Amino acid sequence: MAATKAYAAQSATTPLAPWNLDRREPTPHDVEIDILYCGVCHSDLHTVRNEWGGTVYPAVPGHEIVGRVTKVGNHVKRFKAGDLAAVGCMVDSCRECANCKEGLEQYCLNGMVGTYNGKDKYSGGVTYGGYSKQIVVTEDFVLNISDKQPLEGVAPLLCAGITTYSPLRHWNVGKGQKVGILGLGGLGHMGVKLAASFGAEVTMLSHSPSKEADAKRLGAHNFVLTKDETQVKKVNGYFDFILDTVSAEHDYNMYLNMLATSGTMVCVGAPPTPAQIPAFNLIMGRRSLGGSLIGGIPETQEMLDYCAENNIVSDVEVIDIKYINEAYERMLKGDVKYRFVIDMATL
Numbered sequence: 490m491a492a493t494k495a496y497a498a499q500s501a502t503t504p505l506a507p508w509n510l511d512r513r514e515p516t517p518h519d520v521e522i523d524i525l526y527c528g529v530c531h532s533d534l535h536t537v538r539n540e541w542g543g544t545v546y547p548a549v550p551g552h553e554i555v556g557r558v559t560k561v562g563n564h565v566k567r568f569k570a571g572d573l574a575a576v577g578c579m580v581d582s583c584r585e586c587a588n589c590k591e592g593l594e595q596y597c598l599n600g601m602v603g604t605y606n607g608k609d610k611y612s613g614g615v616t617y618g619g620y621s622k623q624i625v626v627t628e629d630f631v632l633n634i635s636d637k638q639p640l641e642g643v644a645p646l647l648c649a650g651i652t653t654y655s656p657l658r659h660w661n662v663g664k665g666q667k668v669g670i671l672g673l674g675g676l677g678h679m680g681v682k683l684a685a686s687f688g689a690e691v692t693m694l695s696h697s698p699s700k701e702a703d704a705k706r707l708g709a710h711n712f713v714l715t716k717d718e719t720q721v722k723k724v725n726g727y728f729d730f731i732l733d734t735v736s737a738e739h740d741y742n743m744y745l746n747m748l749a750t751s752g753t754m755v756c757v758g759a760p761p762t763p764a765q766i767p768a769f770n771l772i773m774g775r776r777s778l779g780g781s782l783i784g785g786i787p788e789t790q791e792m793l794d795y796c797a798e799n800n801i802v803s804d805v806e807v808i809d810i811k812y813i814n815e816a817y818e819r820m821l822k823g824d825v826k827y828r829f830v831i832d833m834a835t836l
């Protein structure tokens with residue numbers, strides 16, 4: 490056991506503050522990583538404030554982790570001390586069920602182990618995430634990253650990147666399609682970059698007028714201000730596919746109306762409050778409404794390789810860990826360009 494510095498929330502209403510946790514000694518299949526950068530996902534905030542329920546305290550969030558390997562167990566094949574390595578939203582799964590065998594560990598039929606607030610198979614307690622100096626993870630859930638890209642820009646790919654890449658690939662979004670990305674935050678800005686790189690015509694659907702220029706710089710062809718009825722009317726019945734990344738309560742029906750006949754809207758944003766959707770809003774126009782959870786390990790590696798080949802990284806604001814509580818407040822206001830990333834040297 491090694492004592493590791495971390496930042497934790499002790500309850501739903503207390504700010505994150507320094508805390509020490511214990512990481513296990515690497516087992517023969519484990520990789521020990523010194524964390525260099527960790528991205529700040531809105532799921533961290535939902536969890537810390539117990540907005541979805543089920544948070545175990547102290548809670549140490551963070552699942553967009555990049556770092557350098559310090560030690561490996563003697564059965565580890567793909568990593569050695571000194572290598573770069575990354576960890577995303579999962580640190581384990583059963584590896585035996587049909588979904589795990591297909592590389593869809595995020596849908597493990599026995600429940601995947603989240604990087605934080607998951608059931609730790611080793612300690613019997615809860616898992617602690619990347620707002621910490623070190624992490625120990627079984628090799629199969631550790632990813633390879635390129636040494637040619639800025640590490641702070643790579644970190645958010647581990648959640649925001651894969652969470653948008655996976656549904657865009659699953660629903661075959663590409664050339665000839667009209668795609669709407671709803672919400673320009675961490676997930677949304679990766680959604681714009683990836684959908685544009687797949688050849689789709691991309692429209693940013695945002696409630697923040699100040700984000701129009703950035704949306705276009707990130708690759709969006711069009712911008713629709715969702716507070717402006719005239720602009721909304723123009724895109725009713727327009728999109729083949731909409732990716733909804735919004736973190737707060739919003740009216741799904743308004744966006745379903747923007748789908749063309751047989752269009753699909755996929756939710757990745759996870760507001761804590763349930764939505765009301767009349768069946769008629771799906772029946773008319775044969776619309777589909779779906780959801781998608783992060784991505785499996787093979788697809789996460791595929792996405793990292795794709796981003797390395799195509800020179801795609803996240804647009805980040807690197808922060809000192811002492812700024813994390815202010816960063817959360819800014820995230821709630823939609824004031825992030827477009828992902829906070831903690832420089833772990835500040836811990």
Ligand code: NAP
Binds near residue numbers: 737758821
């Ligand atoms: P984020 O950076 O805070 O971005 C959310 C964006 O939603 C904001 O930038 C804003 O964009 C829009 N928004 C916020 N409040 C709104 C409101 N009241 N009405 C309309 N739009 C609003 O968050 P994120 O890290 O991208 O995460 C987004 C959501 O995805 C969270 O709920 C998170 O938990 C969830 N998530 C899901 C998965 C998954 O596997 N499915 C993975 C990661 C995260 P505009 O200013 O452009 O409108």
Ligand code: ZN
Binds near residue numbers: 533578
């Ligand atoms: Zn996340």
Ligand code: ZN
Binds near residue numbers: 585587596597598
């Ligand atoms: Zn499984």
